[in-house]
Amino acid sequence: MSRDWDGFTIREATESDIPAIHQKIVELAIYEREPDAVEANENQLRDALFGENHVAYCHVAEVDGQIAGIALWFLNYSTWKGSAGLYLEDLYVAPEFRGKGIGLALMKTLARLCVERGYPRFQWWVLNWNEPSINFYKALGAVPMDEWTVFRLSDAALKDFATK
Secondary structure, eight states: EEEOOOOOOEEOOGGGHHHHHHHHHHHHHHHOTTTTTOOOOOOHHHHHHSSTTOOOOOEEETTTEEEEEEEEEEEEEETTTTEEEEEEEEEEGGGGTSSSSSSHHHHHHHHHHHHHHHHEEEEEOOOOHHHHHHHHHHHHHHOOOOOOOOOOOHHHHHHHHHHH
């Protein structure tokens, strides 16, 4: 599925996009003040997006043959709704392409996908300090889920818990 917008195209990612997608993930980590946090390599990303048992999907925004932005997502499941939903893991538009409607087009593409497939929820996390993104999401009509707190077990804490 591909759609032309004003000056750019939104399309499903292909395997040849892996280096650019990985680069955008690294750029997002830098933007989110975690420059050393990306451990995933291109092969892991390729496997996650295109492997036999792939677990994620990605749409890209392309301007003149260059990947300008990404929306990397996966399915989750709501026991209350009894249906899958779409969880947006990463939305990123390179600084030089911001303000051109690319982020909006990526979000609309995923929202339309939800409607077409009958997914009742489209959700994501945003860092509390990221006011530009918070304002952008609120302008879309999204509402913060302030009554929920995210918990995570990872790394040593996860291994410690699992082995005790």
